[in-house]
Amino acid sequence: MVTDLKKATSLMIRSLTPNRPYHVQWLITRKCNYRCRGCNVWREQDSRELSTEEIKQGLDVLRELGVVEVVLSGGNPLLREDAGEIIRYASQFFITTVYDNGSMATEKIDALRHADFVAISIDSLDPEKNDYIRGVKGAWRKTISAVEKLHNEGIAVSVSPTISQFNLHEILDFTNYFTQREIPIWYCLYSYDTCEQTQLFAIGKRVDEFAIADTEKMVEVCNSLIKLKKKNSKILMTTKILRAIRDLYRNGKRNWQCRALRNFFVIDHLGRVAACHLHNPITSIHNLPKLWNSNEFDELRRKYSQCTQCTYMCYIFYSLHGSILGNVQIAQEQWKNAKLLFKKEKTRFPSSAKPQLSAKPC
Numbered sequence: 001m002v003t004d005l006k007k008a009t010s011l012m013i014r015s016l017t018p019n020r021p022y023h024v025q026w027l028i029t030r031k032c033n034y035r036c037r038g039c040n041v042w043r044e045q046d047s048r049e050l051s052t053e054e055i056k057q058g059l060d061v062l063r064e065l066g067v068v069e070v071v072l073s074g075g076n077p078l079l080r081e082d083a084g085e086i087i088r089y090a091s092q093f094f095i096t097t098v099y100d101n102g103s104m105a106t107e108k109i110d111a112l113r114h115a116d117f118v119a120i121s122i123d124s125l126d127p128e129k130n131d132y133i134r135g136v137k138g139a140w141r142k143t144i145s146a147v148e149k150l151h152n153e154g155i156a157v158s159v160s161p162t163i164s165q166f167n168l169h170e171i172l173d174f175t176n177y178f179t180q181r182e183i184p185i186w187y188c189l190y191s192y193d194t195c196e197q198t199q200l201f202a203i204g205k206r207v208d209e210f211a212i213a214d215t216e217k218m219v220e221v222c223n224s225l226i227k228l229k230k231k232n233s234k235i236l237m238t239t240k241i242l243r244a245i246r247d248l249y250r251n252g253k254r255n256w257q258c259r260a261l262r263n264f265f266v267i268d269h270l271g272r273v274a275a276c277h278l279h280n281p282i283t284s285i286h287n288l289p290k291l292w293n294s295n296e297f298d299e300l301r302r303k304y305s306q307c308t309q310c311t312y313m314c315y316i317f318y319s320l321h322g323s324i325l326g327n328v329q330i331a332q333e334q335w336k337n338a339k340l341l342f343k344k345e346k347t348r349f350p351s352s353a354k355p356q357l358s359a360k361p362c
């Protein structure tokens with residue numbers, strides 16, 4: 001409890017400190033056991049990765065820089081033998097989120113007890129549709145049982161669907177299904193990598209059937225989520241980002257500037273740092289403190305602020321919520337769901353729960 005209080009106080013101080021990065025995504029492995037259609041990671045796996053000690057040293061660097069949130073992803077970060085040790089170490093200092101595709105969480109449940117959020121990716125209430133997107137038969141069933149198990153064990157599990165043309169028509173049903181069972185939801189938005197240069201980490205693959213073609217429906221979904229969010233605190237997106245995405249699909253205009261390398265950056269499995277995964281690596285985690293306040297980085301920041309190459313939800317989110325006021329908004333809307341501030345009695349996720357679909361298939 002004392003540790004939680006110390007962590008919460010330190011996080012609040014860092015949130016209110018200007019000119020430091022808020023959010024870091026660390027892709028700690030390039031290995032994955034799934035075959036998702038919209039992803040390049042499994043097509044270009046790499047067995048090389050940093051050692052446990054190197055990752056811990058990197059986390060120390062992030063702490064010195066004043067980072068508040070760390071997302072551990074990959075590949076599947078839980079494929080690393082030392083995932084538990086890394087999560088435990090990171091969670092002492094940061095709001096720590098760990099991603100899983102639903103395949104490993106049950107096996108690594110003790111490691112996950114230390115995380116503030118465990119985000120499980122699942123894309124549909126329809127098992128067949130989900131397994132088609134994931135490229136693995138039986139993925140849906142395994143994922144649902146992982147969500148159920150984690151929730152019933154008191155771990156702060158959330159679900160993370162990627163909104164695409166493929167599941168657009170069921171997003172409201174999907175949201176209601178999980179949030180009614182007290183499972184928070186964080187949306188991703190289908191996007192694919194478009195950079196021509198050697199990017200840090202290839203992730204999003206172009207798949208035409210996933211690209212959102214029905215923009216009117218997308219606007220309608222965003223409006224419904226904005227309305228639903230007023231009475232549903234389990235929707236972890238802020239109203240501000242839901243409005244920004246709606247307006248992007250309504251009139252093609254971005255009402256934000258990208259704040260890559262200001263509010264967020266990414267690190268790959270070899271410790272290389274880039275503003276986002278679509279751009280070239282610019283340094284290593286160990287050299288980062290020397291460069292953070294340099295003219296070279298300021299020049300890059302100016303360049304990235306004009307970039308409109310992607311619509312990855314996390315990057316938009318941490319661009320929109322860039323100021324100190326933005327951090328306070330995140331704190332108000334999200335932290336209440338984080339493990340360190342979230343110790344109330346949980347509703348059990350009924351194992352008999354069967355999704356009731358009213359959505360039309362795409």
Ligand code: SF4
Pocket residue numbers: 032033034035036039040041042074075076101
């Ligand atoms: S989307 Fe995630 S789970 Fe699927 S192949 Fe890519 S890294 Fe693996």
Ligand code: SF4
Pocket residue numbers: 258259260275276277278279304307308309310311312315
């Ligand atoms: S918009 Fe920002 S996050 Fe997206 S590719 Fe450009 S610099 Fe990267």
